[in-house]
Amino acid sequence: MKFLLSKDLHANANYILLLSFYTIMMLLYFIGDIFYMGNFFGTSFEEVLSTLKGNPDEFLEPLSLLSLLEHFHISLFLAILALFTTMAILLRINLMFVHKKIIIILSMGTLLLSFLCLFGTYFVHDIFVYGFVTLSLAWHITGIYSLILILKQVWFK
């Protein structure tokens, strides 16, 4: 949050350049991560369940706890870093207070809940898979939406 020392996004041409490239890279992260997650867990509720809990019909072994924890640990760190810095930039752009508040709550809240639902699916009940898939898509989409808003302000103000 305090990394962005200037309060005016357009105060410096290099600042715009820096923000533009960072925003584009983050966009690629959010879009790429959707594909990565689809590749790792599967692209439907059934596939995600098969990956996590195994499927005797398809001779699929369940994901080991160690693999799940390693995935969880790395993915959560990257997601926190990406969303936190994106939201820190979002705070600096001209948007209505309520709009910013909804974006922050939606993105950070769904990120937190999606990872909790992942554990819920693995340990508690299959029903959590719906939460995991939907909320994962939600925080990715909110992140992408925020970055588009940032780019729009940086480039077209």
Added chain:
Amino acid sequence: MISTRLSSLLLLFAISLISVQLISGIWLFVEKFGILPSEVFSFFAGDEERFIMAKSIEGLLETAVPHFIAISTTIFVYAHFLLFTDIISVHKKFLLISALFITSLIDIASPFGMIYGYELFAYIKILAFWCFELLMAVLLLILFQASLRLSD
């Protein structure tokens, strides 16, 4: 103009998320290495009776190098908020930040001692790991208190 209420909201979410991250780190540590120094030592130095291969330097580097950047970035991002709060004194901030970096450094580097057969480094790693987790919890508690003050 940046709203302090929105900043504190974002900080509260960030604190919650990194807390989950720390818990997953503890769980991963216990699941992967074990709790006892002998288990941690066996994981890195190998154990013929339990058919555990000793880790190579390349294997250790694969874990250590990403952790250097991930942990230092995490400490930097979260600890820099301490500079904007007066909940603890400047001296205590200095101690907390130094201790966070030093314990994480010892935690990451100690497996290199174990692969050369020094069991002492298993004790050092466990001590450094738990100290780091405890210090992060202290840091997050301070930031939590600061963000609540900010939102008032």
